[in-house]
Amino acid sequence: MIVRILGEGQFEVDDAAAGELNTLDAKLEAAVNASDEQAFTAALDALVSRIRMLGTALPDDTLEPSRLILPDAEATMDNVREMLSGEGLIPG
């Protein structure tokens, strides 16, 4: 499956890793719900580094949409909340 890390590009990740990524993603979700910035940073960091490690960067001229999209590694919880709620935040 194709996963995008915002600001970094797309990665091809083996479907077998889906379970592990979901577990990490659940932690991220829990941190957002609990408004726990520290847990959020840790969870985002874990998820981003795992995808970088497991994934293979797709060539630049790929035109395929991603199945999952992850906020960029430096995003704050507020950035993510804005992204999830904001209409018209994403240009293009």
Next chain:
Amino acid sequence: MSVMKRVSLIFKAKANKALDKYEDPRETLDYSYQRQLEMLTQVRRGVADVATSRKRVELQMNSLQQQQAKLEGQAKQALGSGREDLARDALTRKSTLQTQFTDLQTQYQSLQADEEKLTAASQRLQSKVEAFRTQKETIKATYTAAEAQSRIGEAVSGISEEMGDVGMAVQRAQDKTAQMQARAGAIDELMASGALEDVTGTPHDDIQAELDRMGGGHDVDLELARLKGELSQGEAPREIEGSAAGGAASQGQPQASRPAQSADQPQAGDGS
């Protein structure tokens, strides 16, 4: 729902909007391509803006460094002629500049990182736009409107996602650049206000400089001690000059206190 899924749904909704806009999907291709070209221009402008900001910060860093060297020279000169007050003044200003310099250094690194990221994003988008153009021509030449539908959907979704990603990066970089421009403007003002001018030339009346002195007092004391050490060690010719000047000064100013004399006076008083 998971964060990654929610984010990707938001991007998909955006792409679908573009796809639904025209009845003939081939028109969608042209419309999307126009948007891509606009976005490319925007990203390139973003890279140029960040680079301009970075260069401005670099120039300010250079001029702060020059000012610091000048103030240190003045402090040395002031100490050499026995004007510790003036030396302290110069070093206080130098310490203000050091704070500014450290702040600029952080900004510089951050701008440099942004510039690299945006440059990479711009190259990625460029490659995708080229790939899209090729596909667009093929689809238009080969397929009827009905057949083209599914092929167009994927290409447009893929590139729309990239444009959203790049677009956010450009926006963020522009917001940050605007903030930094404001701060750079403040430093320019500080320089223009005379707070950073030659100590011997202007009276020390700037409030900010006074406040900074309170914050940077410790550093100034340390630096004063260091400069004194430098002056007393290995600068023999200057020492002679200095003591000669000191002697001349005390001759010219008899009211300058002499601790040895004042120690004698109470004894004389006791004796009477």
